[in-house]
Amino acid sequence: MDRRTARVLNGVLALCCLTLIVAAVYPFTTASPHSANPSDSRFTVPESDEYRTTGAIVVDGETAFGFEGAVAADGGRYQFVDEGDVRTEQYQASADSPVYSRIVVEDDGRIAHRRQQIQSDTDHELLRENRSEGTVTFIVKGGAEDIADDVAGTASVVVRSLYVTGYERTASEQSGTVVYEPKDGWYEGAEPYRVTAATGEVRTASNTTAVRSATVTWDQTIPAGTYAEFAMVRLTSDAPRSYDLAFEFDPGETTVQEPAWVPDTGTES
Incomplete structure (x- = not known):
């Protein structure tokens, strides 16, 4: 073997070794999260x-955010939001009626701040405050602004949280429903991250991105730009974090009942 041929072979061998090293450190491909789609191609309420x-x-088995909402054709609106230490219910008899709220605060460090927020807002009136075993409940009367948009906005918190992963369209059913499944992968964000154990499905109405239902789970490790970083983060932290998202949207005839905690409107000015 002459010297020139040997140099060429050594160069090829070095390139192969470098390729193997890079493959062991950096993923060959990265995936685009759903948030990278054009705005008119992203999931919506x-x-x-x-x-x-x-x-x-649900994050690592604990509910980080939960909600229930209803909008009726006769104008009734209802919304319940669970943020852990703070739970808020809102009721509105019609689109131009006052909004009544029940706010339950379990964190002592947030009670005074929430009270100050309510009392400093000229559009709200603190009707009642009750304390029981470290929990304070505020009953508040607000203005007559339609909260239908607020209900949709709350629903969008869950729908937009689906944007973390990418999705693959897997089926179109006879009913017109389109089914998408989440994908594992290495994703680019403010910090690179890796999604593993992604399961579940998102169902949208035919020819739209409007989500009718979603039940999706995944594990997320961040940061994770390389295999080495991925392994190190898992060894030195509580990563991965487990996410479990659920969403249901049922259009059609709906009734909204007045909750028992709403004051007698005949005695409230």
């Missing part, structure tokens, strides 16, 4: 004059 909707975000 359906639009309807009358509906009931629920959703939840």
Whole structure:
């Protein structure tokens, strides 16, 4: 073997070794999260004059965010939001009626701040405050602004949380429903991250991105730009974090009942 041939072979061998090293450190491909789609191609909350909707975000087995909402054709609106230490219910008899809220605060460090927020807002009136075993409940009367958009906005918190992963369209059913499944992968974000153990499905109405239902879970490790970083983060932290998202949207005839905690409107000015 002459010297020139040997140099060429050594160069090829070195290139192969470098390729193997890079493959062991960097993923060959990265995936695009759903958030990278054009705005008109991202999942959205359906639009309807009358509906009931629920959703939840569970992180490592604990509910980080949960909600229930309803909008009725006769104007009734209801919303419940669970943020852990703070739970808020809202009721509105019609689109131009006062909004009544029940706010339950379990964190002592947030009670005074929440009270100050309510009392400093000239559009709200603190009707009642009750304390029981470290929990304070505020009953508040607000203005007559339609909260239908607020219900849809709350629902969008869960729908937009689906954007973390990418999805593959897997089926179109006879009913017109389109089914998407989440994908594992290495994703680019403010920090690179890796999604593993992604399962579940998102169902949208035919030819739209409006989500009718979703039940999706995944594990997320961040940061994870390389295999080495991925392994190190898992060894030195409680990563991965487990996410479990659920969402339901039921359009159609809906009734909203007045909750028992709402004051007698005949005695409230």
